[in-house]
Amino acid sequence: MRSGTFLVGALFVAVVGVLSSIFIVDEREKALVLQFGQIKAVKEDPGLAFKIPFIQEVVRYDDRILSLDTPPIEVTPSDDRRLVVDAFARYRIADVVRFRQAVGAGGLREAESQLADVLNDNIRAVLGAEGVTSNTILSAERSTLMDRIRVRADGRAAEFGLDVVDVRLKQTNLPDQNLGATFDRMRAEREREATDERARGAEAAQRVQAQADRTVVELVSDAQREAEIIRGEADAERNGIFAAAYSADEEFFRFYRSLTAYENALKGSNSTLVITPDSEFFEFLDGAGLSGTPNAN
Template sequence: MKKLTYLIPVVVVLVAVFLSSIFIVDEREKALVLQFGQIKQVREEPGLAFKVPLIQEVVRYDDRILSLDTSPLEVTPSDDRRLIVDAFARYRIADVVRFRQAVGVGGLRVAEDRLADILTTQTREVLGSDGVTSNTILSPERANLMVRIRDQAQQRADALGLQVVDVRLKQTNLPDQNLEATFARMRAEREREAADEIARGNEAAQRVRAQADRTVVELTSEARRESEITRGEADAEANGIYAEAYGADAEFFEFYRSLTAYERALQGRNSSIVMSPDSEFFNYLNGSSGRQ
């Protein structure tokens, strides 16, 4: 019984030591076994692994693709048109040993700070190189520029044990002062185009009005000519009728002409005429004279 009392603590200690020597590597991570700061094991495959308890420790690193957003930076392309560029990168820890040696106990925080500096430097270098203008950056050709930034950043990220998977330019904007100048230039261009359109419209309207006025004059002249012809033909026909009527009954024609003269002379409600009673104008108003 006394032996059992001493045996239980020993077993517990042994079990604790055994359990502390076991660790599990997840499929989403890589692990390093360190002994007094020195790398003793590299575990990149998921599964069960062992270490020396109390002496060795396990440091785990994420094996997934990670994201890093860079701070907006100002670049000056070859056409001296400044731009504000906002980028982000996708990266992963490719060499865990080199990564540990490069960043030490700082881990991802130190690695991301260094990678952000690399991306900022390479972005300025690529976007400010010869032949790269602001129009190039704002066009579909920016895809080639992002590949160049990624490749050049990868050359420096190798020393950190990192793999730069992708680099993307999220936003490309003009600085506030340049933005206002650009808007002013765009407004001036649109106003000039509007003035040109208005001038062309006025010119076209003037041509239409001139054509319409000429057409009106031609139609009016043609109508006046036709009316004069019709009036002349009517007068000729009327004169023919008058002549025929005069030849048929001269006295009736004289009577008709007199009535027409009375109608024209005595128009309106307040018409008045002063003439001598024996005037020939009233022959047909005087019964005795009218029968002569």
């Protein structure tokens, strides 16, 4: 009976020992096998792995891309306009051995504390470099600056086994005490730009108006010239007709011109013409003007 109990106990201890020596590495993690704090094995491939029970322990680290939000910090670009920058980084544990040696038992909490210091130092260094102004930080060149911060931070983070995948500036704001002055300066700049635009618009309008006036003068001048040409041609044609009529029957032409003169001289209902009775003006009224005409009746 006593031997049976001993056998069961030994079997139980053996099962517990076997189970304690087996562990599973998930595909989303990496594991280190430690013995008295020293690294004995690195398990990066998913699946079953073994360790010495009760002597060795397994420490697991997340192998996925992780996020870190940095606290807002103040930076001073080269134009001395202070900005409050809020950034975040995405990183992963690239070398678990170096990571363990750098942070020890502190794990991710210690690593993120060190990484935050690295990011803040490089954010200040890049955004405060010569030639980098607040307008540059707020413009399309922002992505270039973020990539520069990532490269510098990745070089430092590699010392404790981390790979910085990305760095982004979430917010870039002005300190509260600078907002009023900045808004006034922005308003003054916009008013100046508006004044310049109005001046350029007025100048363009004057050019258009001058061009239109010149075009009107040219069109009127051309029309008057053409009208004078047409009038001259008409007068010439009329004179030609008169000349032809005069040469055909001189006496009739004189009679027609006298009637036209009578009509022009005696216009209106109360026209008065004072003239001597023997004036040549009446030669066709008393019949004398037609006396010598062969066709007169």
